Amino acid sequence: TINVFHYRDSGKPNSSSDLPLESLKKVLTEDSAAGKVKRKRAQTPLEKYYLKYLCVTDLSTQSWCEQQMVYGRELPQLQxxxxxxxxxxxxxxxxxxxxxxxxxxxxxxxxxxxxxxxxxxxxxxxxxxxxxxxxxxxxxxxxxxxxxxxxxxxxxxxxxxxxxxxxxxxxxxxxxxxxxxxxxxxxxxxxxxxxxxxxxxxxxxxxxxxxxxxxxxxxxxxxxxxxxxxxxxxxxxxxxxxxxxxxxxxxxxxxxxxxxxxxxxxxxxxxxxxxxxxxxxxxxxxxxxxxAQHYLAYWKGQREVQGVEIEEAWKCQSCSYSEICDWRKKRAEGPEQRSGPKKSK
Ligand code: SF4
Structure with missing residues (x-):
């Protein structure tokens, strides 16, 4: 998102909606260069779930399947x-x-x-x-x-x-x-x-x-x-x-x-x-x-959530979230659909 800005030259329009496209691009470029246009930082999972600390069991559960741990937090009723x-x-x-x-x-x-x-x-x-x-x-x-x-x-x-x-x-x-x-x-x-x-x-x-x-x-x-x-x-x-x-x-x-x-x-x-x-x-x-570094990188927003790799796909068979799992769907579509490193730890 872009912060509100004002075009200050006298006799010129004073809101972005009045600006011709080329002028708007120029102002955006100049303001960006001056550090005036700020992107809103995405929330980390720790912030999203209002967590000031994690439990050791959060990390051990995550090591089974990170995606499952996230679903467990968001959709416990599906367990x-x-x-x-x-x-x-x-x-x-x-x-x-x-x-x-x-x-x-x-x-x-x-x-x-x-x-x-x-x-x-x-x-x-x-x-x-x-x-x-x-x-x-x-x-x-x-x-x-x-x-x-x-x-x-x-x-x-x-x-x-x-x-x-x-x-x-x-x-x-x-x-x-x-x-x-x-x-x-x-x-x-x-x-x-x-x-x-x-x-x-x-x-x-x-x-x-x-x-x-x-x-x-x-x-x-x-x-x-x-x-x-x-x-x-x-x-x-x-x-x-x-x-x-x-x-x-x-x-x-x-x-x-x-x-x-x-x-x-x-x-x-x-x-x-x-x-x-x-x-x-x-x-x-x-x-x-x-x-721990690898798992905490997810919580700190340094990488996207990951599910299990193909060698551990057997875990999905007994998973409460297999029907709705995005990671599983993307895995079925092909490796290029997924983000993050190829192999989870
Ligand atoms: Fe993880 Fe598989 Fe369950 Fe998805 S279906 S949450 S990848 S165990």
Whole structure:
């Protein structure tokens, strides 16, 4: 689009609609050269969906099929009912496991800072348990990759018999057998991102101002009375959001908690609750960063959305969006119809 401009010479027309075509072209060219004609910048997906941060699961879902992840956000009502049931059962199992190690209490929030204060308090309350060599579940983690703020929840962190800090991710399955290689790849990426973020936190890379600037939170915002009471119960006296951020930073960096040594994924069958198998995941930092960079480029508006490549077209067979999928239609028309690099990561 072109901004409104005025033709200023005396005795000449003063609006674009009065100008002869050649004069209009000349004015446009001159104004463009002077930087006066500005194109409106297209919204990035982060802006379009009003997102100040992404979840780790957004990126792992994206690694299965980016186009499907976008449809899932825009058209959740088209998801096949079996998928919804599977997801809900998975959530209930996770909650049951969480309740095995701690109680869940309801706290009234009065501001966005209060909501984030709860996440931080959840993190702060497990640090002593980890320091004491205990096992913690549902641990919130935050961090920044490629200038995008990410948040995730680690299922379980425990010390192994040999003293290594072990991350255990529980995946429940509707079918009584181990997942395909492609599904495992998605899960590997998820746990690697958790390690990447967690390690940065305990290394002191998550400074208080990183959170406030990315999420646009006010450090001076007083915390609600229920948050302050809850903080007091778990041993912290705080008045404003900034107090909690400082506490988090100091506790993480002074706690001597190591980085994660080992990544494990346990697959279990939902119905029978039997363990199907355990995968140990190798962490390769450079590869994780490269992958994250690729997926985040979409969110930052640096490239168009991509669906699966022809070798992975089998994923479309069980996809809720196969009937309406633009990427699939364009793929059927030929490779020249698509935009973006030839091979997705
Ligand atoms: Fe992705 Fe295929 Fe589903 Fe389209 S139909 S969203 S390309 S899995």
């Amino acid at each position: 096949v009912p079996e998928t919804v049931v599977l997801l809900n059962t998975g959530k209930s199992i996770h909650l049951a496991r969480e309740l095995e190690v701690h109680d869940v209490v309801r706290v009234h929030v009065t501001s966005r800072e209060d909501s984030w204060a709860i996440k931080i308090l959840n993190l702060l309350s497990v640090i002593p348990e980890l320091q004491a060599g205990g096992c913690v579940r549902e641990l919130p983690v935050f961090g920044v990759i490629e200038d995008v703020f990410l948040m995730g929840i680690i299922d379980e962190l425990c010390y192994s018999a040999t003293g290594e800090l072990e991350l255990r991710e529980l995946k429940t399955r509707g079918r009584p057998f181990m997942p395909s290689g492609a599904q495992k790849k998605r899960d590997y990426f998820q746990v690697c991102l958790y390690k990447y973020i967690f390690d940065a936190m305990v290394q002191g890379k998550l400074k208080p101002d990183v959170i406030t600037s990315h999420i646009q939170l006010r450090p001076e915002q007083p915390l609600g009375s229920q948050i302050r009471e809850h903080a007091q119960k778990v041993g912290f006296t705080v008045t404003c959001f900034g107090d909690l951020l400082e506490l988090m930073y100091l506790n993480l960096t002074l706690s001597d908690i190591p980085g994660i040594d080992c990544l494990k994924i346990e697959y279990s069958h939902q119905e029978s609750n039997t363990l199907l198998g355990t995968e140990v995941v190798r962490f390769e930092e450079e590869k994780v960063r490269e992958k």
